[in-house]
Amino acid sequence: xxxxxxxxxxxxxxxxxxxxxxxxxxxxxxxxxxxxxxxxxxxxxxxxxxxxxxxxxxxxxxxxxxxxxxxxxxxxxxxxxxxxxxxxxxxxxxxxxxxxxxxxxxxxxxxxxx
Amino acid sequence: xxxxxxxxxxxxxxxxxxxxxxxxxxxxxxxxxxxxxxxxxxxxxxxxxxxxxxxxxxxxxxxxxxxxxxxxxxxxxxxxxxxxxxxxxxxxxxxxxxxxxxxxxxxxxxxxxxx
Numbered sequence: 001x002x003x004x005x006x007x008x009x010x011x012x013x014x015x016x017x018x019x020x021x022x023x024x025x026x027x028x029x030x031x032x033x034x035x036x037x038x039x040x041x042x043x044x045x046x047x048x049x050x051x052x053x054x055x056x057x058x059x060x061x062x063x064x065x066x067x068x069x070x071x072x073x074x075x076x077x078x079x080x081x082x083x084x085x086x087x088x089x090x091x092x093x094x095x096x097x098x099x100x101x102x103x104x105x106x107x108x109x110x111x112x113x114x
Numbered sequence: 115x116x117x118x119x120x121x122x123x124x125x126x127x128x129x130x131x132x133x134x135x136x137x138x139x140x141x142x143x144x145x146x147x148x149x150x151x152x153x154x155x156x157x158x159x160x161x162x163x164x165x166x167x168x169x170x171x172x173x174x175x176x177x178x179x180x181x182x183x184x185x186x187x188x189x190x191x192x193x194x195x196x197x198x199x200x201x202x203x204x205x206x207x208x209x210x211x212x213x214x215x216x217x218x219x220x221x222x223x224x225x226x227x228x229x
Contacts, residue, residue, distance in 0.1 A: 042219035099209040100146045105157035
């Protein structure tokens, strides 16, 4: 059984460029979540999506960040005009349903901003 | 505000000992809790979960205890092995409320198991 797949595993961008992070959920999962992790810290919730819908984006910065989960294809987290402070590990999780269903995580994308 | 925190940031044990990792949470509305294990360079790996209508749940070599009175969660690992060395996070959500998809994570406890 394939788990949550994220790519790329590592991404280097210069300030001002765009970063696109992809996430394919586990087979049969229609709920996707994005989290950000800074070194030595726990994960911080960013956004929760179901197919074609954003359910909760309360953890996502209002500017430069966007997320989508189209009917076909992976979920995308997009960061425009990246800044040094965007450097972090970005994790995607998926679950079978919402609420009291365990979220299963991918191995993340490590984003470095030069 | 809502927060989930850990009493002990590091824990060192000998192989074969039992380990107990603790977690305090502040949101009394939290009704769903999960423990994750994270190894270096990897994503969090689901260990065990518990709902607020329970106070104990057992898995393979692991037990989670929930004390809602004092808002405390613990993870017990029996016969700890070197492969258990990792960072352990507790996470909580108000699954029955408006933020039902959002997990709030604690800072993590580093478990080191010595052979």
